[in-house]
Amino acid sequence: MAVTTRERVKRAAVKLFADKGFHGTGIRDLAQEAKLSSASLYHYMGTKEELLAEIMRDSLGALLESAKQAVADVTDPRQRLSRLVALHVTTHARQPKETRVVDHEIGVLSPKARRTVVGLRDEYERLWSDAIADGVREGVFDTAEPTITRIALLEMCNGVARWYSPKGTLGLDALAGHYVRLAMRALGVSDGRHAVS
Amino acid sequence: MAVTTRERVKRAAVKLFADKGFHGTGIRDLAQEAKLSSASLYHYMGTKEELLAEIMRDSLGALLESAKQAVADVTDPRQRLSRLVALHVTTHARQPKETRVVDHEIGVLSPKARRTVVGLRDEYERLWSDAIADGVREGVFDTAEPTITRIALLEMCNGVARWYSPKGTLGLDALAGHYVRLAMRALGVSDGRHAVS
Amino acid sequence: MAVTTRERVKRAAVKLFADKGFHGTGIRDLAQEAKLSSASLYHYMGTKEELLAEIMRDSLGALLESAKQAVADVTDPRQRLSRLVALHVTTHARQPKETRVVDHEIGVLSPKARRTVVGLRDEYERLWSDAIADGVREGVFDTAEPTITRIALLEMCNGVARWYSPKGTLGLDALAGHYVRLAMRALGVSDGRHAVS
Amino acid sequence: MAVTTRERVKRAAVKLFADKGFHGTGIRDLAQEAKLSSASLYHYMGTKEELLAEIMRDSLGALLESAKQAVADVTDPRQRLSRLVALHVTTHARQPKETRVVDHEIGVLSPKARRTVVGLRDEYERLWSDAIADGVREGVFDTAEPTITRIALLEMCNGVARWYSPKGTLGLDALAGHYVRLAMRALGVSDGRHAVS
DNA sequence: GATGAATGAGAGTTCATTCAT
DNA sequence: TATGAATGAACTCTCATTCAT
Structure with a gap:
């Protein structure tokens, strides 16, 4: 069963927030982990x-x-x-x-x-x-x-x-x-x- | 007994790091809490x-x-x-x-x-x-x-x-x-x- | 008499350009005002x-x-x-x-x-x-x-x-x-x- | 009489805002016109x-x-x-x-x-x-x-x-x-x- | 005809740090 | 000792635009 992109974003965030903290995680880190451009991230999340x-x-x-x-x-x-x-x-x-x-x-x-x-x-x-x-x-x-x-x-x-x-x-x-x-x-x-x- | 400036800086850092996290604390926050300019901070600390x-x-x-x-x-x-x-x-x-x-x-x-x-x-x-x-x-x-x-x-x-x-x-x-x-x-x-x- | 979509887009643009200026108006503002998706806009306009x-x-x-x-x-x-x-x-x-x-x-x-x-x-x-x-x-x-x-x-x-x-x-x-x-x-x-x- | 940096920033802003509009003027344009880095601008202005x-x-x-x-x-x-x-x-x-x-x-x-x-x-x-x-x-x-x-x-x-x-x-x-x-x-x-x- | 998905570039702003005074 | 001035890099987020479906 395919995992939605949205889910991928969340998982990336969970991983990075857990490992480096919220403030220690940049939007670009998130994008890289989710295999998206940082602009694309914003299709799947708010702030x-x-x-x-x-x-x-x-x-x-x-x-x-x-x-x-x-x-x-x-x-x-x-x-x-x-x-x-x-x-x-x-x-x-x-x-x-x-x-x-x-x-x-x-x-x-x-x-x-x-x-x-x-x-x-x-x-x-x-x-x-x-x-x-x-x-x-x-x-x-x-x-x-x-x-x-x-x-x-x-x-x-x-x-x-x-x-x-x-x-x-x-x-x-x-x-x-x-x-x-x-x-x-x-x-x-x-x-x-x-x-x- | 006087508290050294150095000590004041440390206490400020302890307070802010504890409350807002390391990444959530800016150098300017630190300076404000220690009642110093952010440039002066660097006389009392390394990075x-x-x-x-x-x-x-x-x-x-x-x-x-x-x-x-x-x-x-x-x-x-x-x-x-x-x-x-x-x-x-x-x-x-x-x-x-x-x-x-x-x-x-x-x-x-x-x-x-x-x-x-x-x-x-x-x-x-x-x-x-x-x-x-x-x-x-x-x-x-x-x-x-x-x-x-x-x-x-x-x-x-x-x-x-x-x-x-x-x-x-x-x-x-x-x-x-x-x-x-x-x-x-x-x-x-x-x-x-x-x-x- | 029906108004063409193209006309609707223009009117939306006129309104927003007048109110917020060209640079102050985003493509998404335009799309919202014209009740279209921002991608659809481009069927009715150039840049x-x-x-x-x-x-x-x-x-x-x-x-x-x-x-x-x-x-x-x-x-x-x-x-x-x-x-x-x-x-x-x-x-x-x-x-x-x-x-x-x-x-x-x-x-x-x-x-x-x-x-x-x-x-x-x-x-x-x-x-x-x-x-x-x-x-x-x-x-x-x-x-x-x-x-x-x-x-x-x-x-x-x-x-x-x-x-x-x-x-x-x-x-x-x-x-x-x-x-x-x-x-x-x-x-x-x-x-x-x-x-x- | 020397012109303060602050004054230089204001004049740069006046020029660019007048010529290209507020929204048409970027912070980096402003910095260039005032001969400052964009970060330095913020010593002389709020937002x-x-x-x-x-x-x-x-x-x-x-x-x-x-x-x-x-x-x-x-x-x-x-x-x-x-x-x-x-x-x-x-x-x-x-x-x-x-x-x-x-x-x-x-x-x-x-x-x-x-x-x-x-x-x-x-x-x-x-x-x-x-x-x-x-x-x-x-x-x-x-x-x-x-x-x-x-x-x-x-x-x-x-x-x-x-x-x-x-x-x-x-x-x-x-x-x-x-x-x-x-x-x-x-x-x-x-x-x-x-x-x- | 319509749009969700995608993105490189750029927006305004703040970052930690250095340095001349 | 103290700081205003300065900055390159980075920040979060939005931009106008394209394209596969």
């Missing part, structure tokens, strides 16, 4: 910043949808958080460039675009907050600072995008399993009491 | 990139020295790692801008400068690796993937620089304590068996 | 500059023809000049955009196209010159500098295209009458001695 | 549009001041208008480029800058309106449409900037005298009753 915003919305939006589905109808907070961790980690491992862009370049966006992206991020993080809060209320999680713990776990998982390589010995499942275990332990859950599925 | 490299070396170098001292003569791996976590967290909480620059802008450096900075970082992370490895060998830590665990914990702690505010209710000690507990749990150490000092 | 030249030739050519007819077989120089003034003023009032383009954008044309347009303009102005010269010779006009006077009167009349609105209280006939009177007076003709028809 | 606005304000402002002085303490409306015409004509003859820029490029300005320039122009034209209105009231001027007459006379005089050359046979005084006579006649004043001084 460079709009392109960035779109990439972020796409990436975060997709993660949010997957996360919602992953926790729908799951009642056990341990299972809910485990699934969120697993999804987060595998997403960051599979799409490290997209996620790095989302994590690093929010500050570049105009106030308006930023609001949208931050809105998506907040909605996503609320799934984590809810799972943790429910777990604490039900007594299956043990943490004195649920908010900080959530942030700490999120940052811990974000890191995957910066180092994981599919060429290494560790498969995606093993990777996700490891992070789930770390998270559960951090919340005071004994090993073996938090199967994902 | 913009050299300034960045220096900031990174300073920051990482100081952290490395502190870390070495913190673990010198400490034999218990739990105590060593706890101290490393506490130091890391408090450093990131106290100097969020410096640490953010170190964490985000390594890719900007020229190969030569990068080598130095990466060298420092590796030396620092080795303190963590050693503590974890020792703990595993001695049976006080439980983790199937020591390397990944180290990275995960480091990333978790790095995050502090992105959100901690001294104006909040949480003091530095409590903050550090919380992260130490998360780390110990992640390594399978039961609460209460890892006092820092 | 942008050729379009401008054509507009000018059309407008000036029509004025020249009307002027020739208006003074044909009229012997009294006062009547001839009066008719020229009236025609000039009503034309500028009715087609302010065309005339503004002609008056403002001559400098944009290539030498070749300019020569043609300037030729038309010269031929037109010669009708004025002749009428004034004849009037002076016959002693019905009084002016020490016929050439300057001609230019002054022409400029005076050109201005109509910049301010006249048909929505105001002044009708076209009254407008023309007023300018005829100004011109006649400037040439030393007493009021009432210069009926147009 | 290209701000440069235009400044030129217009300077030119119109100077004309307005001169005009105010010219009519101060003059009671006879004929004399006042004669002086205004003479000043206007000599100014347009001496500084044809400045005045052409003012007359042609107002539409290019941003709303804010336009407001200022139009304000100056209105204030200037009011001097004409007042003189004409006073003359009509006192019975020394005869015109059915004072407003239109004013506009017509202004446009007539503006034209001078488009054709007058100091190299021709006509001196400035004779030029001004001729236009004053045309204006007076247009207002129904018999020759010889309107000495300028």
Whole structure:
């Protein structure tokens, strides 16, 4: 199935924004990577910043949808958080460039675009907050600072995008399993009491 | 005690590089922040990139020295790692801008400068690796993937620089304590068996 | 009666060239105004500059023809000049955009196209010159500098295209009458001695 | 006396804006004319549009001041208008480029800058309106449409900037005298009753 | 007849850096 | 020590125009 030029432009942008940063990436770099002239780029995008915003919305939006589905109808907070961790980690491992862009370049966006992206991020993080809060209320999680713990776990998982390589010995499942275990332990859950599925 | 102009330039750079990124910060921004003309800046720095490299070396170098001292003569791996976590967290909480620059802008450096900075970082992370490895060998830590665990914990702690505010209710000690507990749990150490000092 | 696409393009050009100037008008502006894609435009025009030249030739050519007819077989120089003034003023009032383009954008044309347009303009102005010269010779006009006077009167009349609105209280006939009177007076003709028809 | 670089930039702009129009003049043209690199231009100006606005304000402002002085303490409306015409004509003859820029490029300005320039122009034209209105009231001027007459006379005089050359046979005084006579006649004043001084 | 795609050239503007004073 | 002046290179983005479909 053919890839549209528009898609090629986006992928080029994701790659370069992730590797060199938004401000470190020039329009000509983008054009070269997408195999287009710099003038032609503008048939497929608005401004460079709009392109960035779109990439972020796409990436975060997709993660949010997957996360919602992953926790729908799951009642056990341990299972809910485990699934969120697993999804987060595998997403960051599979799409490290997209996620790095989302994590690093929010500050570049105009106030308006930023609001949208931050809105998506907040909605996503609320799934984590809810799972943790429910777990604490039900007594299956043990943490004195649920908010900080959530942030700490999120940052811990974000890191995957910066180092994981599919060429290494560790498969995606093993990777996700490891992070789930770390998270559960951090919340005071004994090993073996938090199967994902 | 007077602050040298040179120091003022560095602080300006740290602030702006942290807030807007290296590529997002112009020489004129720097000059304005340091209350100098852009030409005068060059009396106190080499190129913009050299300034960045220096900031990174300073920051990482100081952290490395502190870390070495913190673990010198400490034999218990739990105590060593706890101290490393506490130091890391408090450093990131106290100097969020410096640490953010170190964490985000390594890719900007020229190969030569990068080598130095990466060298420092590796030396620092080795303190963590050693503590974890020792703990595993001695049976006080439980983790199937020591390397990944180290990275995960480091990333978790790095995050502090992105959100901690001294104006909040949480003091530095409590903050550090919380992260130490998360780390110990992640390594399978039961609460209460890892006092820092 | 249907308007050809070609005519629509010209009208769009006249409007935009008059309002924003030739250089201030982009091909895309033109396309939007003519409700065509910018590529389609080129089915109905040569280059942008050729379009401008054509507009000018059309407008000036029509004025020249009307002027020739208006003074044909009229012997009294006062009547001839009066008719020229009236025609000039009503034309500028009715087609302010065309005339503004002609008056403002001559400098944009290539030498070749300019020569043609300037030729038309010269031929037109010669009708004025002749009428004034004849009037002076016959002693019905009084002016020490016929050439300057001609230019002054022409400029005076050109201005109509910049301010006249048909929505105001002044009708076209009254407008023309007023300018005829100004011109006649400037040439030393007493009021009432210069009926147009 | 040396001419400042800033002044050189302005003169270059006046020349090119007058000859090729604002949109027809590139920053690189400007730089070449001012014998500067295009980057250096920006030490002496804000944006290209701000440069235009400044030129217009300077030119119109100077004309307005001169005009105010010219009519101060003059009671006879004929004399006042004669002086205004003479000043206007000599100014347009001496500084044809400045005045052409003012007359042609107002539409290019941003709303804010336009407001200022139009304000100056209105204030200037009011001097004409007042003189004409006073003359009509006192019975020394005869015109059915004072407003239109004013506009017509202004446009007539503006034209001078488009054709007058100091190299021709006509001196400035004779030029001004001729236009004053045309204006007076247009207002129904018999020759010889309107000495300028 | 109509247009999406494409582009080299150029637009205005800012970049990091140097240097004479 | 301090800076105004200067610039080549680069920036993001738009230009008028062509062409395959």
